[in-house]
Amino acid sequence: MKIALTTAAPRRSPRGRGGAEARIVRSIGEAIADRRLPPGTKLAEESLAQVFSVSRERVRKVLLLLAQRQVVTLIPNRGAFVAKPTPHEAREVFEARRVIERAIMDKLAALPRPLPPATLARLNEHRSQEEAAERAGDRKAMIRLSGQFHLLLAEFAGNGTLTGILAGLIDRSGLAIAAFERRSSHTCSAEDHRRLIDALADPQDDTAVALMMEHLDAVERQLDLDARPEPMVDLKSVFASEE
Amino acid sequence: MKIALTTAAPRRSPRGRGGAEARIVRSIGEAIADRRLPPGTKLAEESLAQVFSVSRERVRKVLLLLAQRQVVTLIPNRGAFVAKPTPHEAREVFEARRVIERAIMDKLAALPRPLPPATLARLNEHRSQEEAAERAGDRKAMIRLSGQFHLLLAEFAGNGTLTGILAGLIDRSGLAIAAFERRSSHTCSAEDHRRLIDALADPQDDTAVALMMEHLDAVERQLDLDARPEPMVDLKSVFASEE
DNA sequence: GGCATCGAGATTGTGCACAAAATAGGATCG
DNA sequence: CGATCCTATTTTGTGCACAATCTCGATGCC
Numbered sequence: 001m002k003i004a005l006t007t008a009a010p011r012r013s014p015r016g017r018g019g020a021e022a023r024i025v026r027s028i029g030e031a032i033a034d035r036r037l038p039p040g041t042k043l044a045e046e047s048l049a050q051v052f053s054v055s056r057e058r059v060r061k062v063l064l065l066l067a068q069r070q071v072v073t074l075i076p077n078r079g080a081f082v083a084k085p086t087p088h089e090a091r092e093v094f095e096a097r098r099v100i101e102r103a104i105m106d107k108l109a110a111l112p113r114p115l116p117p118a119t120l121a122r123l124n125e126h127r128s129q130e131e132a133a134e135r136a137g138d139r140k141a142m143i144r145l146s147g148q149f150h151l152l153l154a155e156f157a158g159n160g161t162l163t164g165i166l167a168g169l170i171d172r173s174g175l176a177i178a179a180f181e182r183r184s185s186h187t188c189s190a191e192d193h194r195r196l197i198d199a200l201a202d203p204q205d206d207t208a209v210a211l212m213m214e215h216l217d218a219v220e221r222q223l224d225l226d227a228r229p230e231p232m233v234d235l236k237s238v239f240a241s242e243e
Numbered sequence: 244m245k246i247a248l249t250t251a252a253p254r255r256s257p258r259g260r261g262g263a264e265a266r267i268v269r270s271i272g273e274a275i276a277d278r279r280l281p282p283g284t285k286l287a288e289e290s291l292a293q294v295f296s297v298s299r300e301r302v303r304k305v306l307l308l309l310a311q312r313q314v315v316t317l318i319p320n321r322g323a324f325v326a327k328p329t330p331h332e333a334r335e336v337f338e339a340r341r342v343i344e345r346a347i348m349d350k351l352a353a354l355p356r357p358l359p360p361a362t363l364a365r366l367n368e369h370r371s372q373e374e375a376a377e378r379a380g381d382r383k384a385m386i387r388l389s390g391q392f393h394l395l396l397a398e399f400a401g402n403g404t405l406t407g408i409l410a411g412l413i414d415r416s417g418l419a420i421a422a423f424e425r426r427s428s429h430t431c432s433a434e435d436h437r438r439l440i441d442a443l444a445d446p447q448d449d450t451a452v453a454l455m456m457e458h459l460d461a462v463e464r465q466l467d468l469d470a471r472p473e474p475m476v477d478l479k480s481v482f483a484s485e486e
Numbered sequence: 487g488g489c490a491t492c493g494a495g496a497t498t499g500t501g502c503a504c505a506a507a508a509t510a511g512g513a514t515c516g
Numbered sequence: 517c518g519a520t521c522c523t524a525t526t527t528t529g530t531g532c533a534c535a536a537t538c539t540c541g542a543t544g545c546c
Contacts (some may be wrong), residue, residue, distance in 0.1 A: 021514095044526095044527070045528070046526090046527075046529075048526095055500070055501060055502090056501090056528095057500065057501070057502095058500085060305065060529090064304065064308070065307070065311060067312075068308060068312075070309040076507095076528085076529090077506080077507050077508060077510070077527085077528060077529075078507090078509095078527090078528080079508095079527070079528065089403075089404070091407070092402050092403060092404040093404055094403045095404075095405070096402065096405050096408065099342065099343065099405065100342065100343075103342040115446040126340060132520095143464055158333075159335050159338055159339065160335060161332070161335040161336055161338075161339045161412075162338070162339050162342065165339065166406055169404075202533090205252070253499075287498095288497075289496095289497075291497095297531070298532090299498095299531090300530065300531070300532095301530085303498090303499090305521095319498085319499090319537090320497085320498060320536080320537050320538060321497085321498080321537090321538070322497070322538095323496065325502070335498075461541060
């Protein structure tokens with residue numbers, strides 16, 4: 001038995017109208033990102049199918065995709081759950097973000113200054129949106145815009161692969177924040193973002209990299225990542241693989 | 244209609260005996276990595292199903308997983324193909340690798356020296372394997388071991404998230420190499436790896452980071468990434484999304 | 487001879503039905 | 517009263533059949 005193989009190179013076609021399931025991925029992804037679906041939430045296939053007026057198989061495919069992104073956890077014969085990072089995992093994700101985002105800021109710093117007008121305009125537009133959300137006290141919008149800001153910088157840096165990797169890390173750090181943020185202090189990151197934009201816009205200013213590292217540290221410090229053991233482990237799951 | 248939501252936190256259970264399809268993913272992944280399935284190869288569902296004695300749906304799921312890793316490209320209504328990176332994409336992947344692997348080498352450099360005996364032993368074992376493959380002229384083994392080496396260093400660095408990201412990038416750079424390597428010169432990277440191991444093993448030596456950057460540059464330089472336009476674009480695909 | 491059109495065959499996409507497993511509730515027994 | 521076992525119901529997993537789409541060769545026309 002041989003696999004039929006053709007070495008002709010097919011070109012990619014971006015959307016074959018499979019947009020319907022991309023819509024669901026986005027929809028669920030956003031719901032998780034802005035905490036409407038907190039970590040640990042069970043995502044029953046049938047319920048989701050009805051919500052989105054779509055067949056269960058479609059939902060199943062979407063969940064598989066989200067599981068691949070580590071946004072949901074698939075447990076065999078038990079279903080899909082919004083991922084709940086461990087403290088260890090959360091620390092790793094933030095370290096990974098520092099690695100990627102330092103590189104991105106380095107690339108931005110290496111760009112000819114001043115930055116193109118279109119870029120500056122986009123940054124200022126974002127600043128306005130964040131300020132508006134802040135004034136309106138729109139928490140969901142703030143969370144969404146905060147993630148978008150980092151992605152925006154990644155796009156300006158011009159490496160789509162790095163941007164894609166960062167997108168995944170941002171999703172996961174959002175999960176970590178949802179799982180571990182302290183009740184108290186929520187120093188809004190909009191102020192940090194403002195300062196970053198200022199540093200990028202000023203051709204004389206080369207503190208952007210340092211500001212970003214500080215910003216990421218600040219966000220991580222707001223988390224309560226003390227490694228206290230889980231309260232109540234599920235004994236059945238623990239011994240599931242034994243007799 | 245409301246989504247049933249339970250905020251109880253389920254624990255992860257690693258394998259629910261879904262190992263059968265992980266096997267197929269690994270099998271196809273390896274076949275792609277060592278060039279038995281070159282970029283552009285069509286992966287027909289039915290053929291694969293027969294090869295692995297499994298139902299077509301299973302294969303379909305596996306292909307979806309591999310597509311998510313950017314190892315295969317899924318074209319609607321046309322099927323799955325081994326991914327063929329563009330020169331631009333290839334450059335991005337190598338840049339991303341430099342970013343991640345510089346961070347990994349920095350972490351290794353920050354480790355207390357000398358490295359733990361177990362670590363050194365594992366590195367030396369790997370060195371032997373690469374040398375054996377080199378002497379035997381076993382090209383497949385050399386490719387596989389070469390990738391494993393970088394992953395090994397990532398594991399020693401101790402950030403599983405970064406390791407996972409790097410694993411994906413290594414797969415994709417393997418694809419890029421398969422697509423763009425020059426017919427001529429193939430300076431084997433085993434020598435570079437040897438030097439890296441020496442640098443890591445010697446507590447006085449702090450050149451490992453630089454060696455790694457040089458090594459990655461050398462690998463990329465072996466590629467022919469001149470941006471000549473594709474010979475023959477598929478017009479139907481280009482205009483697929485229009486009326 | 488070249489090019490467009492059409493149709494047969496093959497390949498991918500999708501919903502459905504049934505099987506397997508887990509969860510929840512209740513009954514029984516110690 | 518509490519624990520355990522058993523059963524009913526819900527939920528997930530999988531194969532199958534059919535529909536939609538594409539490929540490619542043949543045919544006919546210019």
